[in-house]
Amino acid sequence: MQWETVIGLEIHAQLLTxxxxxxxxxxxxxxxxxxxxxxxxxxxxGVLPVLNKEAVRMAVKFGLAVGAGIAPRxxxxxxxxxxxxxxxxxxxxxxELPVVGRGSVEIELxxxxxxxxxxxxxxxxxxxxxxxxxxxxxxxxxxLNRAGTPLLEIVSEPDMRSAKEAVAYMxxxxxxxxxxxxxxxNLQEGSFRCDANVxxxxxxxxxxxxxxxxKNINSFHFVEKAILYEVQRQIxxxxxxxxxxxxxxxxxxxxxxxxxxxxxxxxxxYRYFPDPDLLPLEIAESFVTEVRKTLPELxxxxxxxxxxxxxxxxxxxxxxxxxRELADYYExxxxxxxxxxxxxxxxxxxxxxxxxxxxxxxxxxxxxxxVMLAGLLKRILDNTLSGxxxxxxxxxxxxxxGNADAVIENKGLKQITDSSAIEKIIDGxxxxxxxxxxxxxxGKDKLFxxxxxxxxxxxxxxxxxxxxxxxxxxxxxx
Amino acid sequence: xxxKTLAQLARDLKARKLSxxxxxxxxxxxxxxxxxxxxxxxTVLQEEALVAAxxxxxxxxxxxxxxxxxxxxxxxDIFCTAGVKTSCGSxxxxxFVSPYDATVVERLRQAGMVLLGKTNMDEFAxxxxxxxxxxxxxxxxxxxxxxxxxxxxxxxxAVAARLAPAATGTDTGGSIRQPAALTGLTGIKPTYGRxxxxxxxxFASSLDQAGVITYTAEDAALLLGAxxxxxxxxxxxxxxxxxDYTAALEHPLKGLRIGLPKEFFDQGLDGRVGAAxxxxxxxxxxLGAEVRDISLPNFWLSVPTYYVVAxxxxxxxxxxxxxxxxxxxxxxxVDLLDxxxxxxxEGFGAEVKRRxxxxxxxxxxxxxxxxYLKAQKTRTLIRQDFIAAFENVxxxxxxxxxxxxxxLGEKTEDPITMYLNDIYANGVNLAGLPxxxxxxxxxxxxxxxxQIIGNYFDEARLLCAAHQYQxxxxxxxxxxxxxx
Numbered sequence: 001m002q003w004e005t006v007i008g009l010e011i012h013a014q015l016l017t018x019x020x021x022x023x024x025x026x027x028x029x030x031x032x033x034x035x036x037x038x039x040x041x042x043x044x045x046g047v048l049p050v051l052n053k054e055a056v057r058m059a060v061k062f063g064l065a066v067g068a069g070i071a072p073r074x075x076x077x078x079x080x081x082x083x084x085x086x087x088x089x090x091x092x093x094x095x096e097l098p099v100v101g102r103g104s105v106e107i108e109l110x111x112x113x114x115x116x117x118x119x120x121x122x123x124x125x126x127x128x129x130x131x132x133x134x135x136x137x138x139x140x141x142x143x144l145n146r147a148g149t150p151l152l153e154i155v156s157e158p159d160m161r162s163a164k165e166a167v168a169y170m171x172x173x174x175x176x177x178x179x180x181x182x183x184x185x186n187l188q189e190g191s192f193r194c195d196a197n198v199x200x201x202x203x204x205x206x207x208x209x210x211x212x213x214x215k216n217i218n219s220f221h222f223v224e225k226a227i228l229y230e231v232q233r234q235i236x237x238x239x240x241x242x243x244x245x246x247x248x249x250x251x252x253x254x255x256x257x258x259x260x261x262x263x264x265x266x267x268x269x270y271r272y273f274p275d276p277d278l279l280p281l282e283i284a285e286s287f288v289t290e291v292r293k294t295l296p297e298l299x300x301x302x303x304x305x306x307x308x309x310x311x312x313x314x315x316x317x318x319x320x321x322x323x324r325e326l327a328d329y330y331e332x333x334x335x336x337x338x339x340x341x342x343x344x345x346x347x348x349x350x351x352x353x354x355x356x357x358x359x360x361x362x363x364x365x366x367x368x369x370x371v372m373l374a375g376l377l378k379r380i381l382d383n384t385l386s387g388x389x390x391x392x393x394x395x396x397x398x399x400x401x402g403n404a405d406a407v408i409e410n411k412g413l414k415q416i417t418d419s420s421a422i423e424k425i426i427d428g429x430x431x432x433x434x435x436x437x438x439x440x441x442x443g444k445d446k447l448f449x450x451x452x453x454x455x456x457x458x459x460x461x462x463x464x465x466x467x468x469x470x471x472x473x474x475x476x477x478x
Numbered sequence: 479x480x481x482k483t484l485a486q487l488a489r490d491l492k493a494r495k496l497s498x499x500x501x502x503x504x505x506x507x508x509x510x511x512x513x514x515x516x517x518x519x520x521t522v523l524q525e526e527a528l529v530a531a532x533x534x535x536x537x538x539x540x541x542x543x544x545x546x547x548x549x550x551x552x553x554x555d556i557f558c559t560a561g562v563k564t565s566c567g568s569x570x571x572x573x574f575v576s577p578y579d580a581t582v583v584e585r586l587r588q589a590g591m592v593l594l595g596k597t598n599m600d601e602f603a604x605x606x607x608x609x610x611x612x613x614x615x616x617x618x619x620x621x622x623x624x625x626x627x628x629x630x631x632x633x634x635x636a637v638a639a640r641l642a643p644a645a646t647g648t649d650t651g652g653s654i655r656q657p658a659a660l661t662g663l664t665g666i667k668p669t670y671g672r673x674x675x676x677x678x679x680x681f682a683s684s685l686d687q688a689g690v691i692t693y694t695a696e697d698a699a700l701l702l703g704a705x706x707x708x709x710x711x712x713x714x715x716x717x718x719x720x721x722d723y724t725a726a727l728e729h730p731l732k733g734l735r736i737g738l739p740k741e742f743f744d745q746g747l748d749g750r751v752g753a754a755x756x757x758x759x760x761x762x763x764x765l766g767a768e769v770r771d772i773s774l775p776n777f778w779l780s781v782p783t784y785y786v787v788a789x790x791x792x793x794x795x796x797x798x799x800x801x802x803x804x805x806x807x808x809x810x811x812v813d814l815l816d817x818x819x820x821x822x823x824e825g826f827g828a829e830v831k832r833r834x835x836x837x838x839x840x841x842x843x844x845x846x847x848x849x850y851l852k853a854q855k856t857r858t859l860i861r862q863d864f865i866a867a868f869e870n871v872x873x874x875x876x877x878x879x880x881x882x883x884x885x886l887g888e889k890t891e892d893p894i895t896m897y898l899n900d901i902y903a904n905g906v907n908l909a910g911l912p913x914x915x916x917x918x919x920x921x922x923x924x925x926x927x928x929q930i931i932g933n934y935f936d937e938a939r940l941l942c943a944a945h946q947y948q949x950x951x952x953x954x955x956x957x958x959x960x961x962x
Contacts, residue, residue, distance in 0.1 A: 039578060043798040045571065045805075046558040046580060046677040048712050078794050080841070082818055089797020142802070271841035273850060276684035276791055278713050 002203035005231050006211075007166045007196055008158035011173050012151045013183040014127065014191035015058045021126050021150035022049030022092065029189050033143035037129070041148040043087030048277050051076075055150040056281065058182035059099045059124050060291045062152060065180055065298055066119050068103025070288050074123075076278045080271045084142050085129035093153075095272045098123035099281060100152075105176065106300060107168040108318045117169050118157030125151050152182070158197065158208065163227035167220050170194055171322070174220075175299050179324045187218050194218075198227055199244070200234045209234070210244040214258055217251050226251040230258050302327055310334065310341035319349055325363045329370045336374030343377060351394050368397050376404035386465055389413050416463045419471065422455070425463070426475050429454045440476055451476060479504055480640040481957060484549060484697035487643055491538060491548040498538070498548030502531035502592050505550050509594065509641045512961065516617050518626075518636040520555045521563050522595040530592040537590055546704055547590030552642040554633050555596040556603055557583050557688075558677040566679045567599040567611040567629075570799050570806045570825030580677020581709045582646060582688050589704045594642050598632030601827045602796065603653055603681040605629050606899045609890055610829040617886070618661060619958040620924055624883040627657030627899075633691050634661040639961040644692045644701055648678055650685045651784050652903025655915035658691050659878035659927025662917045662956055664944060665691045666698045669935050670910035671716035673702075674709030680795040682788040683714075685907040694954055695916065695944035699723035702937060718935060726938035727945040732766030734943065737871030741777040742902055748881045751926050754919040755877050758928045761950050762875075762943075772867050772874070776859040780905035781897055783860060786840050786853035787908065792830075793837025799825060832893065861909040868933045873943055876902055878915035878927030902929055912937050916944045917953035925953070 020027055023040035040047045063070045077095035100122035108114050127149040132141035154173060160166045174192060177183035185192045194217050199209035214230055217223050229251075234244050248267075249258040274280075297305070299321050306317035306327075321327045326348070333344045352373065356366060376393055379385045385393060385408070396407040408414055416422060429451060430437050440447040455468050479487065479501060490496050506524055513519050527550065534548035558564050558576035560583075565571045579587065587593070600610040608616040608631025616631040618624040619639040626635040630647030634657035637645050647654040649667035658665025666689045673688040680686060690701045703724065708717040736759065743752055759769050801807035801821025808820035826834070840849035867874060879899055889896040906913040911934060915927035928947075932940040948954050 042803055044577070044803075045564070045566070045574065045679040045798070046576070046578075048676050048714075050711060050713050080794050080797060082797065082800060084800075084802050084814065087798060087803065089800060090794050269843045271794070271838065271843075271846075273790060273794070273841055273846075276682075276714075277680075 003200045003231075003235050004203050004205070005162055005227070006158050006199045006201060006208055007160035007163075007227060009156045009160070009166060009169060010195045010197070011154040011156075011170065012193040013154065013173075013177045013185075015055050015150040015152055015182055016184060017052055017054045017058070017150050019052060020148035021052050021055045021124065023148050025148065027149050029191075031145055033132075033141065033145060035145065037144035037147055041087065041144055043089070049092060049275075051278060051281065052150060055124055056099065056283070057291055058150075058180070059122065059152055060283065060288060061180050061182055061295065062122055062154070062177065063100035063103065064288070064292050064295055065176055066100075066103030066105055068119060068122070069101035070283055071097060071099050071101060072283055072285075073097065074099040074281045074283075076124075076275045076281065077272045078275045081268045083128070083131075084140065085131045085144065085147070087129065087144060087147055091126060091128060092275055092278070093125035094123035097280075099283070105169070105172050107165065107172050108315075109164065109168060112315055115159075115165065117159045117165075117172075120155045120157050122152055122154045125153060127151050152177075158199075163224040163231070166196060166227055167224045170220060170223055172299075175322050179296055179299055181296075187220075190218065194223055196223060196227055198230045198234070200231055200238070210246050212244065212246070212258070213248045214251050215248060215261065222251060222253050225253075225256055226258060229256060233258065296324070310345070312341065312345055316345050316349065320345060323363065329363050329366075332370035333374050333377075336371050337377050337381075340377065340381065343380070347373060347377060351391060355394075355398050367400060368394070372397060372403050379404050379408065383417055383464060384408065384415055385413065386415055386461070388461060389415060413462065416459050417467060419467060422459075422463055422467055422471055423475070425455055425458050426451075426471055429458065430475065437476065441478065448472065448476070480508060480643075481962065482643070483693045484643040485694065485700055488545055488549050488700065492543060492545070494538065498531040498534040498550075498592060499528060501548070502527050502550050502594070505594055505642055508639075509636075512639050512641055515622065516619060516635050516639055516641075517614050518598055518616050518632045518639065518641060519552070519595045520565055520567070520598050520613050520632070523562065523593055526562075527592050527594050534590045534592060544589050545700055546586070548592060549590075549644075550592040550594050550642060551586065551701075552594045552597050552633060552636050552645040553583060554599050554630050554645065554647050556599060556648050556679050557596075557646060558679065559583050559593070559596065562596065564596065564679070565612070566603070567601040567613060568825065568827065568830070569612040570822075571679075571804075572612065572806065574805055578677065581674035581711065582705050583677060585705055586646075586701075597630070597636050597645055600629035600631065600653075601830050602679065602792070603629040603648055603650055604792070604829050604833055606652065606656060606896050607884070607886075607889065608632065608657075609886065610827055612827060615886055618883050619961055620661065621883065624885055624924070625660070627660035627879075627883065629653040630657050630665075630691060634658055634663060634665070637661070637663055637691050637693070638958060640957065644690055644697055646688060646705075647691050648681075648686055648688050649903075649907065650681045650687075651788060651907050652900035654689045654691060655878050655903050655913055655927065655929060656900055659915045659917075659929070660883040660925065662925030662953065662958070663691050664693060664695055664698055664914065664916050664948075664954060665689065665927075666702060666914040666937070666940065667906070667912060668702060668706060668937050669716075669912045670907075671714055672706050672912070672935065672937065674707075674712040674715045676709055676711040680791075682791040683795060684791060685784075685788060687907070694948055695914070695941045696724070696727060696948075698914070699727055699941045699945070702941070706937075716935075721938045723938050723941050726942050729942050730766065731762065731943060731946050734762070734765075734767040734873065735871040736762060736767050736769045737772035737867050737874040738769055739772050739774045739777065739867070739874060739876060741774050742876035746880050746898065746901060747877060748921065750921040751877045751879070751881065754921065754926050755875065755928060758918045758947065759875065761947060765946055765950070770871055772871060774860075774863040774867060774905070776856065776863050777905055779856045780860055780908055781901055783853045783856045783908055784904035785836070785897060786849050787857060789833040789837030790840050790850050790853075791837065793834045793841065796826075796830070796834055801825070829893070857908045860905050864905070864909045864911060864931075872933070872939060874931040876929050876931075878902060878929040882921045882924035882926050906931055910934070912940055914940045914944050916947060917956070918951075919953055925956070
């Protein structure tokens, strides 16, 4: 039996406003518990919410970036439920009329193909606080610092057909919100979170299967694993003659499995209704125009430009524009080198990315800046360094041993390009290895590599490989 | 001096004919003497009031004086008052000391007014008789066997008994106008958005509005001028200049078009109250006003609409009282559900529970469209009726209540008859319009009130119409026996 997977994602992006969505309290992460919660966040009797215009601006920015309509009038609603970290007993969200309407993004797949994924809507809402269970005996702690932090909930269409597509989509949204500087995208701190709606259906079937909502997925890696697990679980249930039930399931990354949290029957009735404390949010066309002017070059545009301006393949261009910082690094590098876009791309995606991955570092934290890397690439281009030597110099630069020229100087890694010096060395080697020389001349071509090796050994790898090849060929032939 | 109006006292203070301390001491003495029999105050601020009075006297001496400097008043216990217990008439908040001032409290404090104490009220402002208060019922100074009305019953009784020259109130469905009518006072509910709701413990956010209970329209004009105006902390407050209400009092009424809705005079109305309305209209006609019959065809929908909208909003507004951060918390909860159910079960009284349950029901999946959404539609119809009426008239007049004050315990067993006491009031809140009730006579030796409803932000005209009537009559000057 062939099964098709259907996935839709709900992404919560914490907006980078200085203050909360409905109060003046700070949104900074990591303060001692309950020190960044004012009376409004604490839900004190008599307090009222006042909308943060900056949060609206950010939502509009996102909407424009995904080609969505911006609602001229949207409404905040109360989502009612009791929980200790929800101070008012309701969350202010948007329900029937969200600020951002239908849009879409294009995702790149590993095989080089791309797909368009629909975005149903995006709406503004406030975050809840946190319940703390560790370190308490018989009680739970509540930290309301996060209560009232602005969130943009981005809801996709059920357009994804594999875990890999879901990851690509999540990465795309992640890249977008960071490009727009509306979210720091920090998955560990929970400022970028994802719930996945997953169902399966028989290949060719039109109707969607019953879905499960997977919660608590806090990395790209886990999104893939959680979906893969859930898809297999649902297939097993159906093939075993059972029925998938609509429910919310929690992903346990330690056990790599999902487990039931609550079924549809147990689901809360949130009793949504328009929040009478807030007027409908009215957005003038002029405001949208103003926000549009502040939009940066977006990943897709940047990718196209990279392909055009630098002659890069779609795949390379997509990789290099995945984050704004990476793209900026690349462009600074090309400029500092003065061209050689392909060489620059190879180094950024090769040595640099590998080193960053290995050290689990971000491009912004790279000890080798774009200008430093440019210094290194120039030494390759002027033949001071061979590719092999350049890698050695790069490692030294990464370790903090200074810029390329300093490392070359200190380590004496300068490539030998003086023909007469190389010829002298070759002459010595020919004298020292008469047997090999006569065998080579008798037709044993394979021995050529032996001589190359000897020259490199004698020069500690510093001889220019092309020159060595040419000179050896001439001299060995006699 | 307790027989003077607030405006007179303000003038005397300014002229330094008396000191704020003297005046404050006099009211505190009256509160001490009469409050035990009336139960109008939940909290009396003996020392704080005197400190504030002395500070006001110092200001007056320096000449740093506003119209209200040194004038005492009482706040309904729904207004958050920094450092003072703010109970909202509920066991739930019996232990709650507000860390901040409501905007109204802050503005009147800045005006130099002296806070005497916090007045009794129906629990969370849900009631029309002040009988749902955790602190016990308030007695009507005109007849101690009768209710003073509600929910601002404590404020009304305190002012009627001359224990304070004025008091604030809130009006969600008549809670200022009805008690003012039943105690022979002037009570104004401004346009929704005119006065900030910040710091008023919310009952029904789309209906709640703060106002005052005073002796005269002139008093109300002074206070409203100080309270009203845009507040950036309340998104529903309206950024619109506050007119000089006092200056507007003297505008002649000649040509004023008064609308008389026929729906206000059906069989639910005590004929003697209706007759008092007509007697008042005679005076208005004498003043040059013209009376037109009008119709508010959807008026009959206002009570049912109100009892869907208000409970819906209150069911959500009162969710924050969960025993977690403030207010009543049950003894040794075994788990979260126990904490919630017992804290709320013990903290809320019967009427509050009834409305939370009603509100939760009308917002529930499957019932939302039939109740909440339908009520929003009927609310629009009610509002449109008023808007249409105001195309032809300047004000609408009618009775404030169908009957004079009823007996304590008389309606507590039957919520519906209790709700119907606000039949002429609810629609005004649903439409968001300003309304004022002024004394227009007596029925069975009990005061009855004339309600004047105005167009949006037309408080100045309402106050003027009330003032002109009060210049012709002395109903507002009557003091209940035993409190002269």
